[in-house]
Amino acid sequence: MSEKGLTNISVKKINRSKVYQYIYRKKITSKLQIVQDLQMGLSTVSQNLNLLEQDGLIEKNGYFESTGGRKANAIQIVSDFRISIGIGILKNMFHITAVDLYGNALYTNTIPFPYSNTPDYYKQVTDKIKEFIATNQYDEEKILGVSIATQGITSPDHSTVLYGNIMNNTGMILEDFSRYLPYPCYLEHDSKSAAFLELWKHPELDSAVVFLLNRNLGGAIITNHQIHQGSSMHSGTIEHICINPDGPLCYCGNRGCLETYCSANALEQAAGMNIKDFFSLLREKKSPQLTQIWKDYLHHLAFAMKNINLIIDAPIIISGYLAPYFLEDDIAYLTKHINVSSPFALNKEHIFVGTNGQYTPAIGAALFYVNQFIHAI
Ligand SMILES: [Zn+2]
Structure with a gap:
């Protein structure tokens, strides 16, 4: 030619x-x-x-x-010309979502299914994914791929989990899933997937710090419109910032990590009830004890936010499972406590709150293929 x-x-x-x-x-x-x-x-x-x-x-x-x-x-x-499937793997369940080309979740579901690093688990979980695709009658050629958000830090080539102390999935490989699925597959650290969704929703942000308030805490740093990975992929792991050297034991083996104060698990433990019940009772404002537990939670969160804001002077995005429970009053309270001990005021308008709750990592994971498709046209 x-x-x-x-x-x-x-x-x-x-x-x-x-x-x-x-x-x-x-x-x-x-x-x-x-x-x-x-x-x-x-x-x-x-x-x-x-x-x-x-x-x-x-x-x-x-x-x-x-x-x-x-x-x-x-x-x-045609927004559903192609669809991407997102999976969020957790210890006792997994989330599944189908996302269109605008990143809208067409479907979300939680499937109770305990994780185990065994061939049987991968076979069963991928069977359920295939069943989900068949039930929703998505044509095979419509599916861009299956993107899996997992707790744990992945290798730079996204093929292997290098650090997976929560689910005990260190060494889990993408091929564990992809061998059973006739689609392109991708593996991502769930905090990074969540940050990708938040970035998608806030394209105007050059930088931000994402606090992923999931059952386990997570975080991510956004700079220059990108998620900062770091030299060994652990940038933004705010969950292991130590806020009290004599504090409770964290799954990482150290004491007083932010995880032990600000994860949804920690909140549940302090409240002695599940998150849903906690917030419905808290909002009735009848229990001074629950109000105090929530205040303590916000104090710890504010402490971490204040310190991180000194390193990354950027808006903060509250994301994940607990985010939809935050009211405007909570944000005002949080801002007040961030600013009470900081030389630089953080404006209330610089705290954003995500809306996708526990499905944030799964939807964010699915966006990987949507983003790739849109840019390839
Ligand atoms: Zn830790």
């Missing part, structure tokens, strides 16, 4: 991509708007719209209000 031929193909591909990305960003648009904003010729835009529509990637859906003359077609992407 001549050089000119190649160039023409690349230009065509670039234009197709530009048009698709534009529609994706705008969510709903018209041909004229694309022509104007991309400064592309009408015939080029028309041609690309036809191609994208033929491929099933975009659709015309209704009309814009006419400002005189013919009504313009409303153009949007």
Whole structure:
């Protein structure tokens, strides 16, 4: 093929991509708007719209209000053209989700199923994933991949869990799952998956610190619109910051880690009841004892946030299982306690609260393939 031929193909591909990305960003648009904003010729835009529509990637859906003359077609992407499956593996259960091209969770479920690092577990869990895909009647070619968020730090190539003290899954490999699944598979540390979802929801943030308030605590650092991995993949593991050298024993073998004060497990233990009951009783405001437990929890969280904010001067995102339980009053209380001992005030508006609860890591994991797909068009 001549050089000119190649160039023409690349230009065509670039234009197709530009048009698709534009529609994706705008969510709903018209041909004229694309022509104007991309400064592309009408015939080029028309041609690309036809191609994208033929491929099933975009659709015309209704009309814009006419400002005189013919009504313009409303153009949007087909958001369920492809679907990504996200899995969140925990000690006693796993979460499963199907996510569309906008990152909306079309479906979420929790399946009680204790983890064990055995071939039988991987066989059964992947059978359940296949069953989930079949039950929801997702065509095989629709599935971009299965992305698995696990507790534990992965190797830089995401093939192996290098540190898995919570679930005792050190040495777990991606192939344990992928050998049974006819889809591309990916493995990620659950805190990083959660941070990916929060970053997806806050594309305006250059930097942030994510506090993942799950059954076990997690965290992640976002800088330059990316999740900071670190020299040995453990950047952002705020759960092992020591806040009291004589404190309770942590699963890592040390004492007084933030995990032992601010994980949902620690809160449950202090309250002597499950999280759901704790918050419903707490909000009734009848138990001074529960109010005190919650205040103590927030004090410890504020202590950690204050110190971390001195290292990473950036907004804080409260994410994961406990996040949807936070009220505005809690954020105000937290901010007050962060600022009481800090030379630099953290504005209440710089604390964001995630909305996906316990499904945050699974949805974030699924976004790995969505992100890859969108950028490859
Ligand atoms: Zn620890």
